Amino acid sequence: MAKKNSQAEFVKWFGPLLDALRELGDSGKPREVSNKIAETLNLSDEVLDETLKSGGNKFHNQVAWARQYLVWEGLLDSSKHGTWKLTDKGKESTLTEHEARDVFLKWVDFHRKAREEKGRSQVIKDQEGNTPEEYEKESSPELLEVLQKLSPSGFEKVCRELLREHGFENVVVTGASHDGGIDGYGTLEINPFVSFKVLFQCKRYKGTVSRAQVGDFRNAMIGRAEKGIILTTGTFSNDSIKEANRDGAPQIELVDGQKLIEMFEKVELGVSPRTVYEVNLHYFKSFMD
Structure with a gap:
């Protein structure tokens, strides 16, 4: 053992x-x-x-x-x-x-x-x-592994498609300019009377996004948008989560690898549902003793 x-x-x-x-x-x-x-x-x-x-x-x-x-x-x-x-x-x-x-x-x-x-x-x-x-x-092939193998620009573009599928409009990837850490922007309409601009950043890697990186992204978006999103195939440190939700500062939504997969699956973007029968191991246990 x-x-x-x-x-x-x-x-x-x-x-x-x-x-x-x-x-x-x-x-x-x-x-x-x-x-x-x-x-x-x-x-x-x-x-x-x-x-x-x-x-x-x-x-x-x-x-x-x-x-x-x-x-x-x-x-x-x-x-x-x-x-x-x-x-x-x-x-x-x-x-x-x-x-x-x-x-x-x-x-x-x-x-x-x-x-x-x-x-x-x-x-x-x-x-x-x-x-x-x-x-x-x-x-089964893993969606997260596929996303991590995309080129940086490819990941930015697929995130653009993901945001569009989730209701964002006028989504634009800024491309190679890397405008102060901003990879793109879009508009999210809350209702027919209210909409706002959202800036986003895409981080395609297996590492952990730090507090400093969240702070740098916020500094880049101040005065340009009320909302920001960081999407990553990795994870966020505990301090970065605190920084994203710090009182008195523009809020930043954090989308880690697990949540990213859920977003792809919800709109079936690049994935196809399949019907499977899961074995109920609890039921069969009594027959194996």
């Missing part, structure tokens, strides 16, 4: 995730839950900003995996509608670190039996490096 300190770090979030959902009224959006855990445990920016090799945020991915195991255990609802919710069993449950590890090992062994060609350590490794959704469809 893999070493405890190098594999399956997400087990430590099992109990805090249950506690966070109870504090949120038994349900919450994924980021709300992660933020509540971070707030309650006073997690450092170093933990919150760590990234995976794929460029995704490691902490949020670990919390997502903790949620997946709790779904398999019947403590969380399996709904795919973007809200995590405690089941009746989950409302009454708490997990110590020891109990969490027992739950984890039970389901790792179950998946190992379902994938007999893989040992326990390989199953854990596969999970650690992917999101729960990626693990279930590991043979």
Whole structure:
């Protein structure tokens, strides 16, 4: 089995995730839950900003995996509608670190039996490096990887198309001029009487956008627009999120890799929906004992 300190770090979030959902009224959006855990445990920016090799945020991915195991255990609802919710069993449950590890090992062994060609350590490794959704469809091409392979100008242009599909008008990419960090602009109409100009910046890479980069973008947009958007295939540091929402300064919307994928899927831009049947592992478990 893999070493405890190098594999399956997400087990430590099992109990805090249950506690966070109870504090949120038994349900919450994924980021709300992660933020509540971070707030309650006073997690450092170093933990919150760590990234995976794929460029995704490691902490949020670990919390997502903790949620997946709790779904398999019947403590969380399996709904795919973007809200995590405690089941009746989950409302009454708490997990110590020891109990969490027992739950984890039970389901790792179950998946190992379902994938007999893989040992326990390989199953854990596969999970650690992917999101729960990626693990279930590991043979599918990843949209984020495709976006990261585009040229910088190509990514700017596809972001232009994405904004158009989401209701923006007169969207223009400024091209090679890189006007003070501004990659483009567009108009968003709120209603027939109100519309405003929005500036946007596109960052096609696997890294983390820093607070300084958000500040530089805001400085470039002051006096030119009331709203700004930064779209990246990477992630945003905890400090950059605080900077984007700083009181008294123009607000900046942050779109990270995960949200970017959701935006593409919502309007089916460059992606095609497919119907699949997901195996309900909880149902079959009793027949494998």
